Amino acid sequence: MEILVCVKRVPDTSENEISVAGDGKDIQRDDLVYSVNEWDNYAVEEAIQIVDRAGGNVTVVTVGGDDSEEILRREMAMGANNGILLKDDAFEGSDGKGIATILKAVAQKSKYDLILTGAQADAGAAQVGGMLAAMMDLPYASLVNKIEIIDDKKLKIGREIEGGNQEMNEINLPCVLSIQTGINEPRYVGIRGIRKVASVEIPTYGAGDLGLAASAVGVAGAKVKKIDYFVPVLGDGAEMLEGSNEEIIAKLIELLKAKGGLK
Amino acid sequence: MAQIFAYITYKGSVADDSALELLAAAKKIDAAAKINAVVAGSGADLNAVCTAMAASYNEVWKIDNAAMAYPNAEVIRKALVNILPAGSIVLMPHDTFGMDLGPGLSIKMNAGFASDVVGIEGVDANALKLVRQEFGGQVSTHVTCDISGGAVITLRPGSFQADESKSAGGQVVDKSANAGDLTVGRKFLEVVAAEVGDVDITKAEVLVSIGRGIEDVENIGVAQELAEAMGAVVSCSRPIVDAKWMEKSRQVGTSGQTVKPKVYMAMGISGSFQHLGGIKGNPFIVAVNKNPKAPIFQVADVGVVANILEFMPELTEKIKEM
Ligand SMILES: Cc1cc2nc3c(=O)[nH]c(=O)nc-3n(C[C@H](O)[C@H](O)[C@H](O)COP(=O)(O)OP(=O)(O)OC[C@H]3O[C@@H](n4cnc5c(N)ncnc54)[C@H](O)[C@@H]3O)c2cc1C
Ligand SMILES: Nc1ncnc2c1ncn2[C@@H]1O[C@H](COP(=O)(O)O)[C@@H](O)[C@H]1O
Numbered sequence: 015m016e017i018l019v020c021v022k023r024v025p026d027t028s029e030n031e032i033s034v035a036g037d038g039k040d041i042q043r044d045d046l047v048y049s050v051n052e053w054d055n056y057a058v059e060e061a062i063q064i065v066d067r068a069g070g071n072v073t074v075v076t077v078g079g080d081d082s083e084e085i086l087r088r089e090m091a092m093g094a095n096n097g098i099l100l101k102d103d104a105f106e107g108s109d110g111k112g113i114a115t116i117l118k119a120v121a122q123k124s125k126y127d128l129i130l131t132g133a134q135a136d137a138g139a140a141q142v143g144g145m146l147a148a149m150m151d152l153p154y155a156s157l158v159n160k161i162e163i164i165d166d167k168k169l170k171i172g173r174e175i176e177g178g179n180q181e182m183n184e185i186n187l188p189c190v191l192s193i194q195t196g197i198n199e200p201r202y203v204g205i206r207g208i209r210k211v212a213s214v215e216i217p218t219y220g221a222g223d224l225g226l227a228a229s230a231v232g233v234a235g236a237k238v239k240k241i242d243y244f245v246p247v248l249g250d251g252a253e254m255l256e257g258s259n260e261e262i263i264a265k266l267i268e269l270l271k272a273k274g275g276l277k
Numbered sequence: 278m279a280q281i282f283a284y285i286t287y288k289g290s291v292a293d294d295s296a297l298e299l300l301a302a303a304k305k306i307d308a309a310a311k312i313n314a315v316v317a318g319s320g321a322d323l324n325a326v327c328t329a330m331a332a333s334y335n336e337v338w339k340i341d342n343a344a345m346a347y348p349n350a351e352v353i354r355k356a357l358v359n360i361l362p363a364g365s366i367v368l369m370p371h372d373t374f375g376m377d378l379g380p381g382l383s384i385k386m387n388a389g390f391a392s393d394v395v396g397i398e399g400v401d402a403n404a405l406k407l408v409r410q411e412f413g414g415q416v417s418t419h420v421t422c423d424i425s426g427g428a429v430i431t432l433r434p435g436s437f438q439a440d441e442s443k444s445a446g447g448q449v450v451d452k453s454a455n456a457g458d459l460t461v462g463r464k465f466l467e468v469v470a471a472e473v474g475d476v477d478i479t480k481a482e483v484l485v486s487i488g489r490g491i492e493d494v495e496n497i498g499v500a501q502e503l504a505e506a507m508g509a510v511v512s513c514s515r516p517i518v519d520a521k522w523m524e525k526s527r528q529v530g531t532s533g534q535t536v537k538p539k540v541y542m543a544m545g546i547s548g549s550f551q552h553l554g555g556i557k558g559n560p561f562i563v564a565v566n567k568n569p570k571a572p573i574f575q576v577a578d579v580g581v582v583a584n585i586l587e588f589m590p591e592l593t594e595k596i597k598e599m
Contacts, residue, residue, distance in 0.1 A: 025412065027412050027413045027415065027547070028489050028547075031415075031568050031569075031570050032411075032412040032415040032416055032570070033415075033416070033570065034416055041411075041412070041416060109390075110380070110390060111383075111384070111390065114384075133376075136411060136412055137409070137411045137412075138392075138393050138409075138410065138411060138413070139392050139393065140371075140376045140380070140392055140393070141379075141380040141390060141392055142380070143380070144376075144377070144378075144379065144380030144381040144384075145380045145381065145383070145384050145390070147381055148354075148380070148381035148382075148384035148385055149384055152462070153351060153461060153462030153463045154351065154377075154381055154463070155377070155463060156350075156373070156376050156377045157373055157376065157377070170466070172469070173373070173377070174373065174532055175373045175374075175468070175532075176372065176373055176531055176532065177471055177531075177532070177533070177534075177535075178471035178525055178528065178532055178533050178534075179468055179469065179470055179471050180468065180469040180471075181465065181467075181468050181469075182465075182466040182467050182468070182469060183349075183463050183464060183465055183466055184463070184464045184466060185462060185463045185464075186462035186463070189462065189463075195515065195516070195519045196515070196518060196519035199520075199521065237389035237390075237422060237423040237426075238389060238390065238391055238420055238421070238422050238423070239420060239421050240418055240419070240420050241406075241418070241419040241420060241421060242418065242419050243411075243416050243417070243418050244416070244417050244418070244419070245416060245417065245570075246410060246414065246416070246417040246572070246575070247575070251574060251575055252562075252564060252574045252575070252576075252577035252578060252579055252580035253578065253579050253580070254574070254579075254580045254581070254582070255579055255580065255581050259583075259588070259591060262581055262583075263591060263592050263595050264595075266563065266579065266581070266592065267592075267595060267596065267599070269561075269563075269579060270507070270540065270563070273539060273540050273561040274482065274483070274539045274540060275483050275507060275509075275539065275540035275542075275561065275563075276483075276507055276508070276596065276599075277483075277507065277508030
């Protein structure tokens with residue numbers, strides 16, 4: 015099975031405090047730790063496991079800048095066979111549809127039996143997979159947490175729905191699936207694995223190579239545009255306990271007693 | 278202004294809670310508009326939902342088809358593309374169904390798409406101004422969505438105050454005949470129910486809930502000791518289950534359990550909306566997190582900025598001394 019997995023380089027939210035930059039136009043990008051989008055890492059692991067069972071190749075692709083090459087190499091160190099970087103100034107400011115348009119162009123350069131995306135990335139949009147499928151007229155399922163191969167025409171898949179229940183479907187190949195975390199246990203990638211793929215060539219394509227009009231992507235093609243970032247105010251906010259640890263704990267125990275938190 | 282349609286999801290014969298939240302959101306887009314609803318499905322339940330929705334929506338467009346007895350988003354998308362007028366604005370909840378339907382629908386309608394919207398700030402010359410969040414809720418953004426060719430918008434459940442006015446006096450319009458060809462490449466088979474675990478966290482009055490801040494499976498004992506001292510039960514956020522450190526039945530959130538404790542101790546949990554969606558009944562929430570900007574502090578009652586791996590043992594010690 016030839017599998018294409020779409021991956022994105024994102025600031026790692028468990029490692030970083032994300033704050034708004036001075037002018038509100040962006041987040042503070044200095045000193046951010048980046049990694050591959052968590053969902054995409056599960057998608058790559060799943061693709062590798064499918065190829066281990068059924069044969070074929072895993073190709074990882076990203077739309078990004080030069081920095082994004084590092085996540086392609088990381089996923090290749092995991093076991094993906096090929097990487098493709100899609101890079102062009104014209105891609106900047108793309109909305110979800112723009113990203114899907116770029117990915118469609120590369121997906122059509124070869125024949126893939128299966129295209130995987132993550133369920134969502136850093137902006138929590140959860141849009142690119144479903145858009146890509148609709149543009150390519152392929153069947154789609156989101157939040158997939160189980161994949162079984164029935165034959166070379168069909169998969170049996172599980173979708174995670176509310177309450178941890180699972181919706182089983184049969185889906186025709188080729189298709190696009192967005193992958194939910196927990197579907198597998200992504201393998202560990204060590205420094206040595208990364209070194210091994212350090213010199214593998216990664217082809218880079220721009221709008222011209224993909225036959226994309228600049229007006230279809232980037233800011234020019236975007237119906238959705240970001241205006242600014244700001245700090246959300248959700249509720250009244252917590253009463254922050256301050257002082258020495260002893261004072262904090264004494265106060266907390268008092269509150270817990272009052273609220274029925276201690277038996 | 279374009280026609281606005283709310284896509285109503287339902288279970289049994291009862292509309293989802295989102296049904297009247299979508300109405301409230303639609304009125305924020307256009308206060309003067311007559312808002313319509315679309316309900317797709319099959320049989321008696323569908324009819325009951327349509328009738329109920331007519332109290333709140335101007336026209337309720339019913340699509341009755343045996344192929345929709347289970348809401349297969351691929352099938353429903355095809356019907357909507359055939360039935361909805363070009364340029365419509367379609368609202369739906371940002372849940373596991375809306376995530377399945379919305380993005381592809383926007384492509385087929387050639388419309389704008391914005392997802393997981395938490396606020397609507399009005400329209401200025403075809404630019405609909407919306408509020409979203411990024412990075413797990415750590416920052417918010419304003420975005421504009423060009424609605425000149427219509428739009429599909431998914432709304433975060435619970436973000437809009439349901440419009441209970443029931444003052445539309447609307448009618449049900451049967452559009453089933455217009456659904457068109459519904460052949461798709463995905464077939465629904467069955468729903469497999471979540472496994473029942475050893476402990477029922479939904480019954481617990483006090484929960485010590487751990488998130489990715491626990492850092493290592495070896496550290497879970499620290500939370501267990503605190504829970505024991507408090508007479509509480511240990512629950513967790515999703516990454517702990519994904520890592521197979523705890524059973525799925527311990528997971529709090531939209532894709533896990535809905536809990537209603539008196540006291541909820543969020544230890545090293547950032548406070549994503551999917552996690553908070555599983556906490557009901559307005560418990561007293563204590564949050565301990567090393568990041569002072571963690572969104573959990575906005576919804577907690579009391580907060581402590583600390584390393585949970587140091588804080589929890591100290592708290593356990595002090596409770597035991599009592
Ligand atoms: C469709 C869908 C359904 C989902 N359903 C659920 C669900 O049901 N339940 C759920 O929980 N999530 C769910 N999620 C995932 C959700 O979006 C978040 O990814 C998840 O809730 C984050 O869990 P967390 O807060 O433990 O981890 P993170 O967001 O990584 O937060 C970890 C926090 O711990 C803090 N921290 C780190 N180390 C320490 C330390 N030593 N001491 C103190 N603090 C520390 C960090 O500052 C951070 O705030 C779902 C996602 C999707 C797409
Ligand atoms: N810039 C990108 N390059 C490659 N894939 C992407 C990119 N942005 C999003 N994706 C894919 O689309 C999925 C969903 O992202 P989103 O729709 O942005 O939430 C991600 O998990 C990736 O698989």
